[in-house]
Amino acid sequence: SSNKRVLILAGDGIGPEVMGQVERVMEWLSARRSFSFDVQSGLVGGVSYEAHGTPLTDETLADAVAADAVLFGAVGGPQWDSVAREARPEMGILRLRKEMDLYANLRPALVFDPLVEASTLKDEVVRGLDLMIVRELTGGIYFGEPRGVETLPDGTRRGFDTEVYSAPEIERVSRVAFELARRRDNRVHSVEKANVMESGKFWRDEVTALHAADYTDVALEHMYADNCAMQLVRRPKQFDVIVTSNLFGDLLSDCAAMLTGSLGIPSDEGGNRKALYEPVHGSAPDIVGQNLANPLAALLSFTMMLRYSFGAADDADLIEAAVQDVLAGGLRTADIMQDGMTAASTDAMGDAVLGALDARAA
Ligand code: NAD
Ligand code: IPM
Ligand code: MN
Structure with missing residues (x-):
């Protein structure tokens, strides 16, 4: 003991x-x-x-x-x-x-059979659901600099934050996702907005390179964050492991929590x-x-x-x-x-x- x-x-x-x-x-x-x-x-x-x-x-x-x-x-x-x-x-x-x-913040969404009825979604959409969101937790817009509120020369006030990810930050959280997937259903969705954001395009390229180097045995798909939100309520069982940024992970994990019937899901930050x-x-x-x-x-x-x-x-x-x-x-x-x-x-x-x-x- x-x-x-x-x-x-x-x-x-x-x-x-x-x-x-x-x-x-x-x-x-x-x-x-x-x-x-x-x-x-x-x-x-x-x-x-x-x-x-x-x-x-x-x-x-x-x-x-x-x-x-x-x-x-x-x-x-x-x-x-x-x-x-x-x-x-x-x-x-x-x-x-x-x-x-x-x-790396692991946020599972697991539907307990007796709670299928508590979900706002149909039985067949959520029964048996078991997905894991890997949310990056120490970077991105939550911590990026510069941030603040300022007054421009013309007197306009504005507030701003910075979304920024370095290659090592993306790599270490993606590794967690790929390793987890190997012990689950061997599938990873990497979620960003590479269509709009520079940091999103960079995220996609880095994940692609890591996958090619070390994880070709894991099935990798890229998905835009807005589509991911929609797919989570449409057909959540298509997901095994989702890896995403701090802010998108915050939103998507609240959404995924509700698939289980409640915000009552656990979270492991490590x-x-x-x-x-x-x-x-x-x-x-x-x-x-x-x-x-x-x-x-x-x-x-x-x-x-x-x-x-x-x-x-x-x-x-x-x-x-x-x-x-x-x-x-x-x-x-x-x-x-x-x-x-x-x-x-x-x-x-x-x-x-x-x-x-x-x-x-x-
Ligand atoms: P919230 O999660 O506190 O509540 C959202 C809704 O879910 C509320 O209607 C609440 O009653 C319900 N709910 C939440 N947990 C529940 C539980 N265990 N059992 C039954 N019902 C539950 O989110 P919010 O209202 O957006 O935020 C309230 C405060 O909590 C804010 O100050 C926010 O910043 C903070 N917050 C803290 C954490 C954290 O500490 N990790 C997470 C989210 C929000
Ligand atoms: C969470 C919460 C926190 C976050 C807040 C309380 C800082 O919403 O743990 O999901 O935004 O990360
Ligand atoms: Mn949150």
Whole structure:
């Protein structure tokens, strides 16, 4: 038995609500199985801003780098809308990504059979769906310079950002996608707007060259981002692995999340040995404090941590099976329920998962 050092950064809004359920499952694992966690927690986002005037302190960043893995909840909220950009809660996660060099963000969209009905799309369009978006996470327009707001000589004010990708940035994230595809269905779609953007054309050329050099066994297709958005709702099962830029990946992963019935999908930010795991959803200010949030995305992010950071596939399988049991039994939080169902609370969902774990472990 080995102690894994996990830093929990629950953040704002529903972050602490969903992370509370994850902690219950961690305790269950520690008590019942060989696994043991040294759990530390810290502040990030708006709660850190309130306490320290910054969304991420150097101390918390150092804790994140020192941990074996980081579990992240969500950041942000309308109460911080007027805060200057550098101090906004969202800068907390952006700085973690950059400083930890988490350049490859894996965002799976997996449709659980019992949840097919929760998708807004037809049964046959989504049943059995299993795709993976590899989103570049430390470059592109999120970090490109120059950026800012300026006043031109004629008095016109304007805001601007820069989309920029270097060859090494494109190569390392594309390698992650090709390697993943080899362990899946061996197909990659590289997504950009090479028809309009210089950086998009460059992206396409670099991916093409890498493919020719090292990955000719993987089927590669190029697709424009707008078409990809359309194809995701038209025929999502055509995709296996999608690799794309930071901004397109942000949009396309929210779209893909909804194919599964909910924003409740997990997300693994890594690329190096260090990794951070978080649900794709945000702080959900509209439902905060009401015990309504779906904790499954956070819980499934934790199973990705078990699987990819700690090599504990059996524990991850067990928790995923327990989640399947609960969904097959008909329990639903409000975001994934159909007409005529009663919404289960966040706590009730957590109780049910623990119950299913007990039943499977008995
Ligand atoms: P959001 O994901 O917070 O919410 C979008 C919608 O989905 C809301 O109606 C919300 O109630 C619902 N929803 C989200 N997660 C849910 C869950 N677990 N269970 C049930 N319903 C859920 O996105 P938003 O409203 O665009 O943004 C709100 C704030 O969150 C903003 O400040 C934004 O910057 C931030 N945000 C943070 C992250 C992150 O921390 N990684 C991600 C996205 C948005
Ligand atoms: C996400 C979020 C973040 C992003 C925000 C909160 C900075 O939307 O993780 O998808 O845009 O990357
Ligand atoms: Mn997003």
